[in-house]
Amino acid sequence: MKALRACGGTAEASSDAEALAMQELLVRTEGVFAETSSCASLVALKKLVADGKIGKDEKVVVLISSLGIKVPEVVRDRLPAVPEIEPSLEEFRKAVSAK
16 A cells, blocks of 8 residues: 555455446457456446546556456356357357357
């Protein structure tokens, strides 16, 4: 905290529920299945922009360094079941076109 204050930085917290909601949004809008700890960074960014601490026109980099597949138990009940298909291109095409 001392270093954060010394450089004029700031920090923001996010709840588990906020991180899970951001995870779903990221999957739906960008096709990226990030782990919730990475999604917490996006939640913090959203709050900092809403609070005016980061301008809407500023360029910001948020690192998403962890994949959601690492902890499937966190989202197992929140995401649709993955269909099981035979390992063939024809079955894959059927599954994709059924969506």
